[in-house]
Amino acid sequence: MIFRVRADRLVSLVLLLRQRGRLSATTLARELEVSTRTVLRDIEALSAAGVPVYAERGRRGGFALLPGFRTELTGLNHEEALALLVAGSRRGAQAFGLGSALASAMLKVVDALPESYRDTAAGAVERLLIDPETDLLARRQVAEEVPDAIVAEVRRAVFAGHKLRIHYAAVGRAPRWRTVDPIGLVTVRDQGYLLATRAGEDRTYRLSRVLAAEELAEPAQRPDRVDLDRAWQERSTRFRTGGDQVTVLVRVNPARREDLVGTALAVLAEATEADGWLRLEVTFQDSRHAEWALWQLAMNAEALAPQWLRTSLRNRAAAITTRYGAPS
Known part of the structure; x- marks a missing residue:
């Protein structure tokens, strides 16, 4: 298993150098998620195996392959092929623990392209951003971390x-x-x-x-x-x-509809009122979930029913008003 992991890493190293040209040991270490010491050992192993990789000294130095070098390194292993099958969602690959396999597989796919297509594809990728980590309001989309x-x-x-x-x-x-x-x-x-x-x-x-x-x-x-x-x-x-779900009748500013729906379990009914606001009947996991969701929307939403939720939100607002009503 250890030998297969290192072999895959050596292949990825060669493909990185082929596709990007000269790269520093620090950059290679970051791309391969290993230490710079490991990169240097891998470079030595490639040289010993006859791969024409050489070092360039100086401030802009790094490692590169001799021009024109090419070898058949595009065979996909099982996990890389699986990563491509779920690559419709980059985050999906991450969630299933296939992020590094996906990166390795994509290097091999690009390397398999005809040279005339390779540069075009690389340029096109730079102009596409799919599912970024933050939205236009700089709210970070936090993915769960699983070892x-x-x-x-x-x-x-x-x-x-x-x-x-x-x-x-x-x-x-x-x-x-x-x-x-x-x-x-x-x-x-x-x-x-x-x-x-x-x-x-x-x-x-x-x-x-x-x-x-x-x-x-x-x-x-x-x-x-x-x-x-x-x-x-x-x-x-x-x-x-099932369980302790609660159903809430709520008025919401249309501009914040998605924020409300995104936190609810389900939308049971929806209608537009005369003033343009939306009236929705939604379910939440429990009472605490419902109170939290409506509180986040502040003046952009109003819970109409049940009464206990209106009372709870009013009491919370009153407590905040009391705290900030007097000088600090």
């Missing part, structure tokens, strides 16, 4: 059809170990989920709450085929209609 080792272990169990042992921290409960039969992986709004069954009952686990994972040798009890989209829709419906 690659955990995601890789979960992913292996899903693909191999083996049982999976996870150390899971459910909300409001102490972490504990449980053994599940994995069905598939889903990513929604930068959040990754594991769909599984446990003792024959459907279960959905948030990957960011998995503290450790272990693929077992025992085969999972699951059907040979699965309609993952349908399974997710069914679980989403059960989630929205």
Whole structure:
């Protein structure tokens, strides 16, 4: 495994030099996510293997390949091919622990292009930005961080059809170990989920709450085929209609509609009022979730019902007014 990882890294190093020309050891280390010392060792290994890489000294120096050097380095490994299949969403690849594989695969894809297309493609990519980390209001879209080792272990169990042992921290409960039969992986709004069954009952686990994972040798009890989209829709419906969800009737400024809808579980009804504001009936996970969502919208929304929510928001506003009513 260690040798395969290093071989993939050496291939990526050569492709970086082929496509970008001269690069410093610091830049190579950043691109390959290793130390500069590791880069220098890799350069020595390539030279010993006959790859014509040389160093240029000076302030603008770095490492480069002899002009015209080319070799067949474009074969994709399993994880790189898988990364390309989920590359419709760059964040999806990150959520499934395939970010580095995707970067490596794309280097190989670009290298496989005819030279006349390669420069055109590189120039076009510079003019496309998909799903940036911040929006126009500089609000950062925070993706959940899940250790690659955990995601890789979960992913292996899903693909191999083996049982999976996870150390899971459910909300409001102490972490504990449980053994599940994995069905598939889903990513929604930068959040990754594991769909599984446990003792024959459907279960959905948030990957960011998995503290450790272990693929077992025992085969999972699951059907040979699965309609993952349908399974997710069914679980989403059960989630929205069960538990402690609350339904709220709210007026909202149309300019802030998406902010409200983005925090709600579901929109049950919607209409436009005479003054242009929108009247929506929405559901939230629980009372605290509803209060938090309406408070974020300040004067751009008004909770019409239920009364306990209006009272709670009024009491919170009164407390803020009292605190700031007197000089500091």
